[in-house]
Amino acid sequence: MTGHIPVHLHVNGQAHDLSLDPRVSLLDCLREHLRLTGTKKGCDQGACGACTVLADGERINSCLTPAVQCDGMEIVTIEAMAGHGLGARVQEAFQTHDGFQCGYCTSGQICSIVAMLAEHRDGRPSAETGDLTAPVVLTDAEIRERMAGNLCRCGAYNGIVAAVREVAGA
Structure with missing residues (x-):
């Protein structure tokens, strides 16, 4: 796993310690690594909002946000x-x-x-x-x-x- 970065996310009140490629979007992290599939991949370009989640209370397009950028943040998805x-x-x-x-x-x-x-x-x-x-x-x-x-x-x-x-x- 060379090139991976340790990332600590708080998602829907649960702590997750992950090792991620820095290119992985928060959307793909949620769906593929944490199996939280309620957040949808629409356009994968930040144009549709289907992937909107809350990061420290602010709405973000998770398809455009690198998961490593959210290290230490509180992420809330539709599941919560x-x-x-x-x-x-x-x-x-x-x-x-x-x-x-x-x-x-x-x-x-x-x-x-x-x-x-x-x-x-x-x-x-x-x-x-x-x-x-x-x-x-x-x-x-x-x-x-x-x-x-x-x-x-x-x-x-x-x-x-x-x-x-x-x-x-x-």
């Missing part, structure tokens, strides 16, 4: 969302509002929504935010802008926006 208060509420709202059809993008959408709602709670603006001196209101346009990095080939965007509105309003 049912036990995550906000994640569980987002999953329920997805069911209520038909926020998914084929389901391929759903794991990335849910992880992204959890992080997006935290960004909103922290007062971070988006490209859609008009007045930076006032509290940001999650309008449909604001939600769509903040979720623009997550594509849905089936076009379930209205259900996704409705699910975000429900959870954000609770």
Whole structure:
């Protein structure tokens, strides 16, 4: 295993000590080394968001992120969302509002929504935010802008926006 680097990851609350080729993406590490297959490989170019996970609470495209870059970080995937208060509420709202059809993008959408709602709670603006001196209101346009990095080939965007509105309003 020459050329491999020791990597310590905390994934969904469990510690993992791995020896990885530095070229291995976090996505491939999760799926192939840790057998966490809920995170999906869509485009493998960072364009679709199907691979979105949380790294220290921030949403990232795991297909573009080298696993070695995440050494020591807390990684949260869709597998942990049912036990995550906000994640569980987002999953329920997805069911209520038909926020998914084929389901391929759903794991990335849910992880992204959890992080997006935290960004909103922290007062971070988006490209859609008009007045930076006032509290940001999650309008449909604001939600769509903040979720623009997550594509849905089936076009379930209205259900996704409705699910975000429900959870954000609770």
